[in-house]
Amino acid sequence: MSDDLTPRARRLRDAGHKLTHARLTVLAALEDSGGHITSSEVLERVNLVDHTIGRASVFRTLDLLTSLSIIRPTYLHSSMTPTYVLLPDGHHHHFICTRCNRVIEFDDCGLAQIETDLEARLHVKLTGHLLEFYGLCERCAAESTFTPSTTESAS
């Protein structure tokens, strides 16, 4: 009856899942992090709080949260582990520099209309979206202009 649940915990329960200690701990770890956190980092944070929580449960929880569109795995660089971002209001947007891997997040996306159209057209029920742009950040764009080939200036 006590209703001191975080909004995301409530969504978990409303979807018919138990609010277990492991799940709530993973969720807290994600919320405490600044976003773009890997599974290993989640695992590390979780085990700082309670080292008895197993790896498998962390991965299972990440899967579960993803299936509920509470988080979303995204790729930053290198063919490795995804980093997870929260989808605060169902969406997340960022720019990734493909040269230095800098990430710039931004809030407004103007996708509301597109979302509505798409639901009607594909007959789907949307719960979230991720929009990512890639290219060169201001600094890297400038450096690329100067350097025909090899001038990796260590900044």
Add this chain to the structure above:
Amino acid sequence: MSDDLTPRARRLRDAGHKLTHARLTVLAALEDSGGHITSSEVLERVNLVDHTIGRASVFRTLDLLTSLSIIRPTYLHSSMTPTYVLLPDGHHHHFICTRCNRVIEFDDCGLAQIETDLEARLHVKLTGHLLEFYGLCERCAAESTFTPSTTESAS
């Protein structure tokens, strides 16, 4: 001098990279696949053509193509190897069902204006984007309505 290069091979070369046998083979494997192909599947296809090409080169090439916005890794469901998609005109868009992992791709995104605005606002140079929506596909949305908890009908 012979100019029978695919557009993507040309982009590789124009960016200052050598057109090696390994790279061209990986590129061909990606182009031959229908998209949403994992690193292991690329490796498999590549080795069917030439089994002397090493794993490391395949991964290296996937990273390189990603940094050039020629391909982009995306996650279908969490805790999994990414699947790579080509970015034909710099962009790719799809819907992912978070229940059955069905993917529906679509072409139009209406992001041109947003892209222009963003370049000016963040002072970046954009080379591509990925837009993904999540939710329930028509079938899964219908099933979810009927089943309060456990009715995994094997279709």
Add this chain to the structure above:
DNA sequence: ATACCAATTGAGATATAGTATCAACAGGGT
């Protein structure tokens, strides 16, 4: 054509990430 050199490669050992199994446990409804 030949020679040259830096970029790139392949092999395979190593490191890292994620999954399977299953007995024990605990959330939440009664």
Add this chain to the structure above:
DNA sequence: ACCCTGTTGATACTATATCTCAATTGGTAT
């Protein structure tokens, strides 16, 4: 307090990606 089912944790296992470095090769200059 009791029960039932979803969930868990330990561990062994599999899959995936990276590192290292001598050998090779693409591209260019001669």
